Amino acid sequence: MLQDLDRLGPVLAVLVAAGLIVLADLVVPRRREKWLAGVALLGLAASAAWMVQLIARDRQASYFSDSMALDDFTIFFTFLFIGVAGAVLLASLEYVERFGSHKGEFFALVLVATAGMMLLAGSRDLVAIFVALELTSITQFILAGFLRDDRGSEAAIKYLLLGAISSAVVLYGMAFLFGIAGTTRLVATDGGASIAGAIAAGDSGIRSALLVSMVFLAAGFGFKMSIVPFQMWTPDVYQGSPTPVAALLSVGSKAAAFAVVLRVFFEGFGADTFVGEDWKMMFAVLAAVSMTVGNVMALRQTNVRRLLGYSSIAQAGNFLVGLAAISSTSDGTALGASGVVFFIATYAFTNLGAFFAVMAIGNRTGSDEIEDYAGIARRSPLAALVLTICLLSLTGLPPTAGFWAKMYIFNAGMRADLVWLVMIAVLNTVVSAFYYLGLARQMYRGDGEPGEDLRPALTTQAVLVAAAAGVCVFFVYPIPLIEAAQRAVHAFA
Amino acid sequence: MIDDAGVVVAFWVIAVSTVVCALMVAAVRNLVHAVLFLALTFVGVAGIYIVLAADFVALVQVLIYAGAVGVLMTFAIMLTPAADRRNSETIFQAPAAVLAGLVLAIVTFVAYDTEWRISGRDAFPATAASLGEAFLKPYVVPFEVVSVLLMTAMIGAIVLTREEGDDV
Amino acid sequence: MSSVVLASVSLENVLVIGALLFSIGLYVSLSKRNAVGILMGVELMLNAVNVTFLAFSRYVESPRPLDGQVFAMFVIAIAAAEAAVALALAVAVYRHRETVNIDEIDLLRW
Numbered sequence: 220m221l222q223d224l225d226r227l228g229p230v231l232a233v234l235v236a237a238g239l240i241v242l243a244d245l246v247v248p249r250r251r252e253k254w255l256a257g258v259a260l261l262g263l264a265a266s267a268a269w270m271v272q273l274i275a276r277d278r279q280a281s282y283f284s285d286s287m288a289l290d291d292f293t294i295f296f297t298f299l300f301i302g303v304a305g306a307v308l309l310a311s312l313e314y315v316e317r318f319g320s321h322k323g324e325f326f327a328l329v330l331v332a333t334a335g336m337m338l339l340a341g342s343r344d345l346v347a348i349f350v351a352l353e354l355t356s357i358t359q360f361i362l363a364g365f366l367r368d369d370r371g372s373e374a375a376i377k378y379l380l381l382g383a384i385s386s387a388v389v390l391y392g393m394a395f396l397f398g399i400a401g402t403t404r405l406v407a408t409d410g411g412a413s414i415a416g417a418i419a420a421g422d423s424g425i426r427s428a429l430l431v432s433m434v435f436l437a438a439g440f441g442f443k444m445s446i447v448p449f450q451m452w453t454p455d456v457y458q459g460s461p462t463p464v465a466a467l468l469s470v471g472s473k474a475a476a477f478a479v480v481l482r483v484f485f486e487g488f489g490a491d492t493f494v495g496e497d498w499k500m501m502f503a504v505l506a507a508v509s510m511t512v513g514n515v516m517a518l519r520q521t522n523v524r525r526l527l528g529y530s531s532i533a534q535a536g537n538f539l540v541g542l543a544a545i546s547s548t549s550d551g552t553a554l555g556a557s558g559v560v561f562f563i564a565t566y567a568f569t570n571l572g573a574f575f576a577v578m579a580i581g582n583r584t585g586s587d588e589i590e591d592y593a594g595i596a597r598r599s600p601l602a603a604l605v606l607t608i609c610l611l612s613l614t615g616l617p618p619t620a621g622f623w624a625k626m627y628i629f630n631a632g633m634r635a636d637l638v639w640l641v642m643i644a645v646l647n648t649v650v651s652a653f654y655y656l657g658l659a660r661q662m663y664r665g666d667g668e669p670g671e672d673l674r675p676a677l678t679t680q681a682v683l684v685a686a687a688a689g690v691c692v693f694f695v696y697p698i699p700l701i702e703a704a705q706r707a708v709h710a711f712a
Numbered sequence: 713m714i715d716d717a718g719v720v721v722a723f724w725v726i727a728v729s730t731v732v733c734a735l736m737v738a739a740v741r742n743l744v745h746a747v748l749f750l751a752l753t754f755v756g757v758a759g760i761y762i763v764l765a766a767d768f769v770a771l772v773q774v775l776i777y778a779g780a781v782g783v784l785m786t787f788a789i790m791l792t793p794a795a796d797r798r799n800s801e802t803i804f805q806a807p808a809a810v811l812a813g814l815v816l817a818i819v820t821f822v823a824y825d826t827e828w829r830i831s832g833r834d835a836f837p838a839t840a841a842s843l844g845e846a847f848l849k850p851y852v853v854p855f856e857v858v859s860v861l862l863m864t865a866m867i868g869a870i871v872l873t874r875e876e877g878d879d880v
Numbered sequence: 881m882s883s884v885v886l887a888s889v890s891l892e893n894v895l896v897i898g899a900l901l902f903s904i905g906l907y908v909s910l911s912k913r914n915a916v917g918i919l920m921g922v923e924l925m926l927n928a929v930n931v932t933f934l935a936f937s938r939y940v941e942s943p944r945p946l947d948g949q950v951f952a953m954f955v956i957a958i959a960a961a962e963a964a965v966a967l968a969l970a971v972a973v974y975r976h977r978e979t980v981n982i983d984e985i986d987l988l989r990w
Contacts, residue, residue, distance in 0.1 A: 227853070234860060241867065284850040324871050331864050338857060346951055350854040353958045354861045357965055361868030364969055372872075372972040377982060379966055380918045384909050386962075387925035390955060391902060394932040394948075398828060401942030403951060412943045424827030431822045714938075715888035723889045727897045734904045734924055743914060750920050753901075757927045760897065763889065764938040769930070769952050776956050781923060781963050788916045788967045792974040795981070801911045802983045808910035812903035819902070823895035830891065831941040839949060846950045858957050865961035869968035 223282040226289045228269040229297055230337050233304075236262020237330035244323030252322040253315065256308050259326040263301050263308075263333075270297055281408045286344035290710035295560065295703055296340035296478050303471045303567055304333040310575045310682045311463035313582055313675070318365060318461075325365060329467065332358040336475035343486065345393045345403040345414075348479055352389070355475060356382050356443070359468060363460035374452075374459025381442065381452045389439030395432035396487075399425045405487040414487050421493045429494050436483060437501060443476035446509040446535045454520075454528035462581060465524065466574035469531045470567045477538055477563055485556055486711045490545050503543035503640050509536030510647040517654050523577050523587045526654060530613060531570065533651060538562055540644055541628045544635035553708055555635060558628040561704035565620035565693060569612040572686030576606035579675035579683065589661060596662045599673040601680060603662045605687040610655040612690045615648055620693035620700075627701070714763065714835075723763045730756030743797045747785045754778040765835035768843055894935035902928035915970045915980040919963065926959050 224231075239262075240255045247255060274294060281288050308329060315322045335355030342348040360382060364375025397403055400417035407413035418429065441449040457465045484498055513533030520526040541562060544555030579602040580595060581587050596603035612621030625648065632641040675683070693700055714720065733756055736749040754777040761770035789797070836842075847855045902925050909921025930952040937948025970980045977984070 283853050286850060286853055321871050324867055328864065328868070331860065334860075335857075338853075344854075346851055346854045346947075346954055347857075349951075350857045350861070350954060350958070353962070354857055354864070357861060357868070357958075357962060358864055360965055360969070361864070361872060364872055364972060367872065367972055369976045372969060372976060375872075376915055376966070376969040376973050376980075379962070379969055380909075380915060380922070380982070383919070383922040383962055383966070384906075384925070387902075387905070387909075387922055387929060390926065390929040391932065393951075394929050394936065395822075397933060397948055397951065398936035398940055399826075401829065401936075401940050402944065403947050422827070427822045428826040428828075431818060717887075720887065720889055723893075727893075731897065731900050731904070734901055737920055737924065738904055738908045738911075743916060746917065746920060750923065753924065754927065757901075757931060760894070760931055761934055764894065764931075764934040766934045766937070766949050766952070769934065769949050769956075772953060772956055773930075776960055777923070777927070780960055784960075784963050784967055785916055785920065788919075788970050788980075791967075791971050792980050794978045795974060796914060796979060798914075799917055800913050802913050805911045808907050811910065812907035815906060816899050816903040819899035820896050823892045823899065828891055828939065829941040830939055831945075833945065835938070836946065839946060842946050843949060843953065846944070846946055847953075850944075851950055851954075854954060858954060861958065862961050865965050869964050872965075872968040872972050 222278075226273065226278055226280065226282050227287070228273065229266040230334050230341075232266040232269055233262050233330050233334040233337065236265070237327040237334070240323050240327040240330070244327075247323070249320055252320070253312060255323045255326050256312060259308050259330055260305060262330060263305050267298065267301050270294060281343070281406070285404050285406065285408055285413075286347045287341050288343045288710075289341065292478070292481075292707045292710040293341040295707035296474065297337050299474060299564060299567060300333050300336045300340070300471055303467065303474070303571065304329060306571050306575070306682050306686065307463050307467045307471075309678050310466070310578065312678045314461060314463055314578060321365070325362070328358050328362050328365075332362065332467065333471065336471050339475045340478040340482075342479070343405045343482060345396065345405070348483070349390065349393065352443070352479065353386065355472065356386065359464070359472060362464040362467070363456055365464065366461050370459040371461065374456045378452050378456045385439045385442035385449065388435050392432040392435030392439060395428050395435070399428050399432070405482065415489060418488055418492050418494065423493070426494070429488075430497060433488065433494065433498055433501070437498070437505070440476055440480050440483075441505065444473060444480065444535050444538075445532050446505050446539065447512040447532060448508070450509070450513070450532045453532055454525045457528035457531070458522060458524045458587070462524070462574060462578040465527075466571055466578070469527065469574060470570050473531065473535065474563045474567060477559060480542065481556060481559065481708070481711075484542070485545060485553075485708070490553070499543050499545060502539050503637060506536045506539030506543055507640060507643045509533065509539060510644060511536075514647050514650045518650070520654070521589050523589055523592065523658070526589070526658065527570070527573060527577070530651070530655070533647065534566060534570075534613065536647070537625065537628060537644060538566075540632050540637070540640055543640060544628075544631040544637055546635050553711070554631040555628075556708040556711070557701070557705040558631040560707050561701055562624040562628050564700055564704065565612070565624040565690070568686050568689035568693070569609045569619070569621055572605050572683065572690060573609035573613065575679065575683055575686060576602040576609065579679050580606075580673065582675065583673035589658060592658065592661045593664050594662070595673075599675070601683060602673075602675060605683045606662065607659045608687045608690055610659045614652050614655045616652075618694045619690045620697060621690070622694060623697045623701075719763055723760070726756055726759035726763070730760065741799055743789055743799045744786070746799045747782060747789065750785070751778050751782040754782065765839070767838060768840045891935055891939040895932060898928045898931040898935065901925075901931060913981040913983050915966070915973070915982055918982070919966050923959065923963070926955055930955055
């Protein structure tokens, strides 16, 4: 029991920090509330440190009666979420002024959402997955409405209602899985009943129930991954919610959703089982539709945040190429699955950088309209440069990490004989170049008003530089990240 | 297998009236009436739970769903007095009906097509003790996470509804 | 034949009742304009899910058959939390717009 609690330590550290912030908020005077972000960052640091020493002591195991797993997959995503949360907190220091006396609650809720994502990546039991999913979602519904203005509240209530419907759909899928296997465990290390075991047994009498639960699960998780046709909320929420929250949603929440999909489908349903081909095909179709719809809609956008919303739908389509290409190759490092994980990691740097740049510009100009970005490079050279690098990475052009991510995942697609899907993806990349590079060109157009200097706050500058540096460094030297991604999915082999 | 004559009759009476109440939630034109039918549906579902030998869940269903959630929804309607009380539909009515019909047809097909591994076990005896044990042994992590979740929802509800200018 | 069917309650019967409730809930949640109306649809769907869980828990071969009931309890607890946040947001939206009809709050497109 204590050993199991020890393995949960990284999550507990984050939750304890959140609790401390809520309590400290009662006594800290209002103008010093910002310093509570320090407590949040300390909590994240403690969580990372705990994880490091868990690895050092070799504590990887399935724990709490197989409801949680501490494996390389969990470890990879835990560090990813800690990094994302840290960056979001640092970058939001200027933005939080708009939250009035609720800065403390904001920091605490970001931590709770992060803890939910960490739990999600580490859960291998349907009950644990559902509860972690709801912890993440409900916290994000609240965060989305945190400004309490017109737009924020509207975006939040739409997000909540659609999210609640999607949760119910996921649950219906889970109920059928429970009916098939008689248990909620995805895998059983003690050799008992498990969902993976029931599916691997390959009894054709359960095929129709499996397919229907697969569709319900994909539909429900599709909402969290924001893939077509479950994407309706994405542009609204990215536009209406506070920018740091949009950044957290677009990276953290999406990554967590893909982590849980990898767990359920790769570890639970399995790649070589008699339904393996079915779910791969389903994701291939969803990938093609998501990319195409996302990119075509993005072309017509006039607001940067809506554009990033549609772009994130299209990017989710790219991730799905990896899911569709999953295969258990002989060396056990499934190319498709590691492609998804590698792509998510590079996307995290890229999209955080893009959102923070948009936030830095928006904080000063008060506008997110593309036409107001004309000539912004002269007024805010750093933010414009970082945004340009990130846009290049989203397109998949060198010298950025996005280039390797796309190469890797297209290669996985080709190896899995999904030539048609890779063709569609390449065409989509060309389409996406129009709006990504169009935005970049807009910023460097000469005819913008010279206007006053729009230098962002020091912390924002630091995060911007870090994100851009990450994007460039992983172009020059992507091997460690690729190896980490391969080790992460090796946990399923 | 449930084949006690009284239980079978009770099941069908409860099931049919529950579904009728659920249909009324969709059909009635006044939002307040819809909430009342919803509460009746919740009570009916609790009846189905009892047939399925889930006594404790049925109790919780009546307390939390019929009680708390019903009251919460009535509050939501009463706290928005100037809002539209008609229980009307958007332009998505037809597609929604088609989709719902499709789901019903597919799930019904699956329910009869699948070879479920039926066990011949008797109804559970009183379940409260075993449920408590399950919460604190195999499901202890989700159980604790739910407590965090309820706390978060509470903080969130306070932040979201506090009037501008109120201060701690 | 019908007398044989009605002489007992089978798993399939309960699953179909669940499916009926679920599709009514789905219809309500996708077609209603009022936020509270949509939420009612969601609650119907969640109840349908719980009926399905309890049916499997009662009938299906399982090492820990009560797990279905445990799952249902988690669903109930979380549904209550979700409803509370939804109410808070509905009040927040109402404060700005005097409506909770989601196709009228159109600053952002639905």
